Amino acid sequence: MYDVIIVGAGPAGSMLAKKLADADLKVLLVEQKKLPRHKMCSGIISSFARRVLKKEGIGDVPDVLCCHPKKIKGVQIYPAKGQPPQKYRENSRNVWRSDFDFWLTTKASEAGADILDQTQLVNFTEEKDKIAVNLKTIFGNQKQEGRILVGADSGTSLIRRILFEDEKIIWTSVYQAYWKGEIDLDPQYLHTFLDREFSEFFALMNVKTGTKGKYIIINTNAMKGTTIPNYYNAFQEYLEEAHGFRGEKLLFKEACTSPKFFDSSYEYKFGKNNVLLIGEAAGLFNIFAEGISPALTSAVNASDVILESTDQVLDRYKKKVQPLCNSLKIGWETLLKMFPDFLQ
Ligand SMILES: Cc1cc2nc3c(=O)[nH]c(=O)nc-3n(C[C@H](O)[C@H](O)[C@H](O)COP(=O)(O)OP(=O)(O)OC[C@H]3O[C@@H](n4cnc5c(N)ncnc54)[C@H](O)[C@@H]3O)c2cc1C
Known part of the structure; x- marks a missing residue:
């Protein structure tokens, strides 16, 4: 036993x-x-998580686990469409x-x-x-x-x-698309958009480059049963217009269910x-x-x-x-x- x-x-x-x-x-x-x-x-492995790993004797996230950019400097929060972001500094790591x-x-x-x-x-x-x-x-x-x-x-x-x-x-639905392409936003931040047109809660964008290539990750969420593609399409279009997102190829997409x-x-x-x-x-x-x-x-x-x-x-x-x-x-x-x- x-x-x-x-x-x-x-x-x-x-x-x-x-x-x-x-x-x-x-x-x-x-x-x-x-x-x-x-x-x-x-x-993104936050400084809080890294602190626990170090305190428990496991040690910091090893470089070999990190993709590029290895260091994530924090979160940029965009309160609404067209408004400048507010920056919150953090000391995170970027991993798969x-x-x-x-x-x-x-x-x-x-x-x-x-x-x-x-x-x-x-x-x-x-x-x-x-x-x-x-x-x-x-x-x-x-x-x-x-x-x-x-x-x-x-x-x-x-x-x-x-x-x-x-x-x-x-229950809520979360949707995430992984693109090959470019975007004019600082890859050393997680970009969080609060505009209601892009998600029911918050929409996210972050970048990862590793042995598997470069990924621009676009994420949105909504109550389960609502039409998440409307939010996603509005968010992607806004990233194209306002932040120079150039999606060359949709590499893969996925969705999951999560409690609110x-x-x-x-x-x-x-x-x-x-x-x-x-x-x-x-x-x-x-x-x-x-x-x-x-x-x-x-x-x-x-x-x-x-x-x-x-x-x-x-x-x-x-x-x-x-x-x-x-x-x-x-x-x-x-x-x-x-x-x-x-x-x-
Ligand atoms: C889109 C998205 C982005 C996120 N980004 C971040 C981020 O950047 N940084 C961050 O800190 N957090 C992030 N999170 C949250 C984070 O992923 C979770 O909070 C974290 O993984 C929780 O860890 P856990 O060990 O509790 O559960 P999980 O990591 O979910 O692990 C649970 C495991 O249980 C297994 N399991 C479930 N049911 C059974 C069963 N019946 N029998 C056997 N096995 C089972 C599953 O397969 C899974 O492997 C994100 C979440 C989402 C949805």
């Missing part, structure tokens, strides 16, 4: 698996996709998520965690002193048992939906009994889609609590993660004060 079974090999799950395996706990990390796995993302996340998963494996990829959690049952999980693998179904189960299985978390089956989640994390009705959920939720599964999300630092921080919080004792983990975890929740709340409130029309 495992001490801890973790579902999801994103930053939250891999960080937790590494920390627990370092302390000689018997850990299983399961991931439904084949590793290294692609993750739709702008791929598949490489970054796999780097962390490899750290977990090196620490001694068992990793099963192409293995999907189907359901679980809580028994007296253990949790039995049913897993679907490419070789058939299998059952594993652990004392603690941790859902690090993203914003669409199955574990969260099983634990809180009556929860009403408001910043809705006032959306609550953090940290689990039930011996089942914990960390990262996006718990609803932890920073302003402008920065989700990696809360994922890493909540993983560290959960590991601190589990390493103290595997009994009654939930109440101690809820207390431990409170400072993170407070700082995320302050971030959203500050943003709304600066841009009162945002999210109205």
